[in-house]
Amino acid sequence: MRISWSSSEVGLSLTRRRSQAVGERAIRSILVAATAISVITTFAIVLSLASDTIAFFQEVSLIEYLTGTLWTPLFSNPKFGIWPLLTATFLTSAIAMVVAVPFGLAISIYLSEFASPRARSLIKPLLEVLAGIPTVVYGYFALTAVTPFLRGFIPDIKSFNSLSAGLVMGVMIIPIVASLTEDAFNAVPRGLREAAYGLGAMRYEVALHVVFPAALSGVAAALLLALSRAVGETMIVALAAGQNPTFTLNPLVPVSTMTAYIVQVSLGDTPYGSIGYKTIFAVGATLFVITFVINFISTIVVRRFRERYE
Amino acid sequence: MLEARCYEMSAMPTLFSLKKQEQDRLGATSHQESLIGERAEAVLETQQLSVFYGNFKAIQNVSLAFQRNKITALIGPSGCGKSTLLRALNRMNELIPGTRTEGAVLYHGKNLYDPDVDPVEVRRRIGMVFQKPNPFPKSIYDNIAFGLQINGWKGSKSAMDEIVERSLRRAALWDEVKDKLKQLGTSLSGGQQQRLCIARAIAIEPEVILMDEPCSALDPIATLKIEELMNELVKQYTIIIVTHNMQQAARVSDYTAMMMLNPETRAGEVIEYDTTEVIFTKPKDKRTEDYVSGRFG
Ligand SMILES: Nc1ncnc2c1ncn2[C@@H]1O[C@H](COP(=O)(O)OP(=O)(O)OP(=O)(O)O)[C@@H](O)[C@H]1O
Ligand SMILES: [Mg+2]
Numbered sequence: 001m002r003i004s005w006s007s008s009e010v011g012l013s014l015t016r017r018r019s020q021a022v023g024e025r026a027i028r029s030i031l032v033a034a035t036a037i038s039v040i041t042t043f044a045i046v047l048s049l050a051s052d053t054i055a056f057f058q059e060v061s062l063i064e065y066l067t068g069t070l071w072t073p074l075f076s077n078p079k080f081g082i083w084p085l086l087t088a089t090f091l092t093s094a095i096a097m098v099v100a101v102p103f104g105l106a107i108s109i110y111l112s113e114f115a116s117p118r119a120r121s122l123i124k125p126l127l128e129v130l131a132g133i134p135t136v137v138y139g140y141f142a143l144t145a146v147t148p149f150l151r152g153f154i155p156d157i158k159s160f161n162s163l164s165a166g167l168v169m170g171v172m173i174i175p176i177v178a179s180l181t182e183d184a185f186n187a188v189p190r191g192l193r194e195a196a197y198g199l200g201a202m203r204y205e206v207a208l209h210v211v212f213p214a215a216l217s218g219v220a221a222a223l224l225l226a227l228s229r230a231v232g233e234t235m236i237v238a239l240a241a242g243q244n245p246t247f248t249l250n251p252l253v254p255v256s257t258m259t260a261y262i263v264q265v266s267l268g269d270t271p272y273g274s275i276g277y278k279t280i281f282a283v284g285a286t287l288f289v290i291t292f293v294i295n296f297i298s299t300i301v302v303r304r305f306r307e308r309y310e
Numbered sequence: 311m312l313e314a315r316c317y318e319m320s321a322m323p324t325l326f327s328l329k330k331q332e333q334d335r336l337g338a339t340s341h342q343e344s345l346i347g348e349r350a351e352a353v354l355e356t357q358q359l360s361v362f363y364g365n366f367k368a369i370q371n372v373s374l375a376f377q378r379n380k381i382t383a384l385i386g387p388s389g390c391g392k393s394t395l396l397r398a399l400n401r402m403n404e405l406i407p408g409t410r411t412e413g414a415v416l417y418h419g420k421n422l423y424d425p426d427v428d429p430v431e432v433r434r435r436i437g438m439v440f441q442k443p444n445p446f447p448k449s450i451y452d453n454i455a456f457g458l459q460i461n462g463w464k465g466s467k468s469a470m471d472e473i474v475e476r477s478l479r480r481a482a483l484w485d486e487v488k489d490k491l492k493q494l495g496t497s498l499s500g501g502q503q504q505r506l507c508i509a510r511a512i513a514i515e516p517e518v519i520l521m522d523e524p525c526s527a528l529d530p531i532a533t534l535k536i537e538e539l540m541n542e543l544v545k546q547y548t549i550i551i552v553t554h555n556m557q558q559a560a561r562v563s564d565y566t567a568m569m570m571l572n573p574e575t576r577a578g579e580v581i582e583y584d585t586t587e588v589i590f591t592k593p594k595d596k597r598t599e600d601y602v603s604g605r606f607g
Contacts, residue, residue, distance in 0.1 A: 116407060117407050117408075189444070191440060191442055191444035192444055192446060192447075193405075194402065194405070194438075194440060194444070195440065195444045195445075195446065195507070195510075196446070196456075196460075197402065197405055197433060198400070198402065198433055198437060198438035198440075198511070199433065199434070199437070199456065199457035199460065199461075199510065199511070199514060200430050200431065200433045200434030200457070200460065200461055200514065201430070201460045202430055202460075205460045209456070209459075209460065210446060213447070213448070214446070214447050
């Protein structure tokens with residue numbers, strides 16, 4: 001069969017397409033502009049962080065910063081060892097993850113494998129409410145309710161401590177863990193579940209032996225994202241864990257996380273341009289690097305996950 | 311207990327404490343006579359079976375008897391409820407929220423929808439192979455071993471090796487994978503994956519195997535392999551297959567059920583059920599004739 005077009009027909013169809021392309025191009029440029037703004041903003045943040053961070057490291061040695069265990073930048077004899085802030089961030093985040101991972105996973109496995117549509121439609125909005133509570137409310141809750149409660153069991157606990165901050169932060173992160181891991185479970189093809197049910201598997205066996213392993217990298221990525229959320233969380237730790245940089249892994253005493261330190265200096269009367277002022281950029285940059293690395297790892301994990309299932 | 315079952319092919323189903331009525335079951339010589347309603351010959355029998363998705367009735371009043379050690383094909387235009395019927399036979403439908411089943415599915419005379427019946431046990435005895443090959447993202451070996459492990463298998467490693475090998479051999483896959491049992495099941499070709507799924511299904515020694523368009527994702531050569539395999543398997547199992555491929559139905563099945571939407575209720579029903587020979591050469595219903603000769607849907 002031969003298809004022949006007259007030249008006028010070809011010209012006509014080409015013109016029509018071109019006129020459509022104008023509208024398409026307009027939409028495209030709007031989208032590109034929106035993308036560009038967010039990319040540029042990110043770069044601006046990095047640049048402003050970078051310049052003050054560089055200024056900081058012209059006055060303080062990187063070695064001292066990375067190895068020192070004393071953080072007293074506002075003292076007359078200032079010390080700039082980041083470790084007290086690092087351990088505090090690590091401690092609160094770890095406690096938070098210990099709370100959030102089991103509860104979050106239990107909720108998401110329940111929602112994706114066990115819950116009836118009715119139960120799901122009741123629980124999901126509840127989780128959204130939990131996720132919607134301002135973190136400052138969580139912070140006060142930790143300080144004024146959880147710490148006094150814990151004192152009933154642990155009389156030694158200080159008013160500011162990483163335990164109650166971490167526990168409450170864990171509760172705050174539960175909805176994030178639950179919804180991200182639920183996405184990972186839902187991405188497991190239905191056919192795999194049916195295959196297992198067809199072999200006489202029970203619900204929990206399908207959940208534990210088929211869905212969970214199949215979603216493992218998605219789950220890992222979700223947990224990493226939740227971790228970076230915990231590391232970056234500010235209000236709860238600033239309010240409940242204290243502002244007292246101590247190099248310790250004792251969860252019962254006041255500490256200062258990186259974020260809490262930044263808040264403290266930002267709100268205080270540290271003069272603009274002073275070394276104390278510059279510390280917050282160095283700490284901010286450190287935080288940025290840490291969360292960036294965590295997110296980067298999780299992106300890699302997610303990509304491997306996609307390759308396996310699409 | 312399962313181990314014993316695996317070695318004793320002829321073990322009686324103990325699930326429902328049945329009378330030993332199986333011996334005469336192979337005696338079905340005259341297809342026409344023993345076809346519908348003669349329960350002694352039937353492994354599975356539906357009675358006035360209707361399935362609903364919410365308020366939507368997908369199939370209505372299906373009464374069919376599936377004969378032991380025979381291949382029964384379910385044919386009919388798309389959307390007439392073939393998959394729904396098939397999945398009602400091992401209670402897979404109820405995994406979809408909002409489904410409801412009326413009527414009965416008798417398995418050796420016991421209604422699978424009775425309240426005291428455990429759907430997990432049902433699915434262990436009435437296995438399933440799906441349209442899209444769906445091996446687990448585990449090794450080939452573990453794909454086979456999984457069904458035994460979840461069913462409380464307690465044998466030795468070498469016994470398991472043996473079952474894996476035997477299942478793969480029976481699924482005509484052993485020679486192709488015997489050197490790479492540790493590889494992911496998902497790394498096989500589509501046809502191999504489907505045979506792996508068949509091996510996985512037969513590893514737990516079901517009595518009935520349900521197949522929902524098992525070859526629709528496969529090329530003609532892989533399809534022929536599966537068909538040969540079915541002819542081999544039917545000596546030991548009862549097979550019920552949904553297919554859109556008329557030649558396939560004609561080639562492999564002993565009985566054929568023709569399904570069709572009821573024009574008034576829009577629910578699928580069986581309009582004719584007979585030996586495959588009759589359905590394809592002298593069907594009683596005009597619509598069956600049109601359908602099998604390709605003049606329809
Ligand atoms: N999960 C479901 N929820 C709601 N309706 C469904 C569901 N599955 C199937 N149906 C409906 O039930 C009817 C029968 O579907 P079924 O899948 O059994 O048809 P089928 O004969 O297998 O079709 P095909 O040949 O296309 O596979 C269709 O109208 C379909 O839309
Ligand atoms: Mg179907």
